Amino acid sequence: MKERIGTAFILGAGLGTRLRPLTENCPxxxxxxxxxxxxxxxxxxxxxxxxxxxxxxxxxxxxRYADAFPEGAWRGVPVTFRFExxxxxxxxxxxxIEDLVAGDERFFVYNGDVLTDLPLEDxxxxxxxxxxxxxxxxxxxxxxxxxDLDEDGNICDMxxxxxxxxxxxxxxxxxxxxxxxxxxxxxxGRIESIVPVFVRMIREKPGSVAGVVIDRGRWRDxxxxxxxxxxxxxxxxxxx
Numbered sequence: 685m686k687e688r689i690g691t692a693f694i695l696g697a698g699l700g701t702r703l704r705p706l707t708e709n710c711p712x713x714x715x716x717x718x719x720x721x722x723x724x725x726x727x728x729x730x731x732x733x734x735x736x737x738x739x740x741x742x743x744x745x746x747x748r749y750a751d752a753f754p755e756g757a758w759r760g761v762p763v764t765f766r767f768e769x770x771x772x773x774x775x776x777x778x779x780x781i782e783d784l785v786a787g788d789e790r791f792f793v794y795n796g797d798v799l800t801d802l803p804l805e806d807x808x809x810x811x812x813x814x815x816x817x818x819x820x821x822x823x824x825x826x827x828x829x830x831x832d833l834d835e836d837g838n839i840c841d842m843x844x845x846x847x848x849x850x851x852x853x854x855x856x857x858x859x860x861x862x863x864x865x866x867x868x869x870x871x872x873g874r875i876e877s878i879v880p881v882f883v884r885m886i887r888e889k890p891g892s893v894a895g896v897v898i899d900r901g902r903w904r905d906x907x908x909x910x911x912x913x914x915x916x917x918x919x920x921x922x923x924x
Contacts, residue, residue: 686805687812688734689861691785692792694726697743697768697777700797702908711744712906713796714752717916722906723796727758730792733804738763739784740796741777774878778862779870788864793878795858799915802857802901810896811861817885818862820895823903826855831895839895845883854895857903 696714700707706715713723727738738761742749746767753763766781778793785791790811792804802821811819820839822831832841832850841848842856869881885892906912 686734687808689790689792689808690735691737691739691788692730692735692794693739693741693778693781693785694723694730694794694796695741695774695777696723696749696796697741697771698797699744699771703906703912706909706912707744709745710748711742711746713740714748715906715912715916717799717906717912721752722799724758725799726794726796727761727763729801729804730794731759731761733792733808735792736761739766739781740764741766741768741772741780743768743771770875772873773875775870775876775881776874778878779867779872779874782867782872785864790861790863793860793862797906798858798903799906800857800859800901800903802859802898802903804859806898806900807859807861807896810894814891814894816863816894817865817892818860818882818894820882820893821857821859822895822897823855823857824897824899826857826903827905827907829853829855831856833895833897837895837897838891839882839886839893840890841886842879842883845880846887854897855903857898858905 700712714721742765749765756763807821830843831854833852834840834850840850882893
């Protein structure tokens with residue numbers, strides 16, 4: 685029987701500063717692509733992997749999410765929104781949903797501004813096989829390759845924060861799985877990215893953060909107005 689992960693936390697609270705003025709009155713994950721919100725491509729991707737519940741954090745223009753999902757669901761899958769009055773960044777956002785995932789041993793985290801159809805079953809298989817606290821989906825090619833792998837393919841550094849260059853640089857796709865044990869490493873209300881947390885974990889307990897290079901499928905970061913216009917013109921690249 686295939687392992688399943690039922691809950692996904694989609695990061696939807698960012699300010700989208702790189703896409704202004706398009707995001708002045710709209711969260712980046714809600715920008716229209718192929719006639720529907722960008723974030724719904726992430727949701728479809730996760731539904732295909734067996735996810736049956738979404739949590740989305742909000743901050744900028746939170747009312748727009750209520751407008752986009754008036755029934756609190758997408759394709760029948762419930763969506764719970766968690767508003768952040770102060771933008772907490774990735775690690776802070778994860779800590780802020782601890783009560784919402786009280787019944788989950790593990791869950792997906794998924795950047796709300798990426799378009800990808802990489803095979804999530806490869807990520808799930810790697811996570812259950814190695815049993816780390818976090819498993820990151822990585823790519824060999826991409827605009828920012830700042831994850832370092834050692835000769836055994838293990839993550840030895842991220843963003844050069846440990847000074848361990850390894851033998852290969854890869855891209856962090858923004859899609860990963862975390863065990864609920866991650867919460868003990870996070871501080872409530874602290875504004876922090878997840879990357880420094882992962883780096884501390886790598887330093888303190890090698891192997892606690894695993895990675896799997898998945899080059900099958902497509903991956904795009906909607907990181908600029910020009911990229912958004914290109915993706916929008918091509919009907920989302922991943923249109924079902």
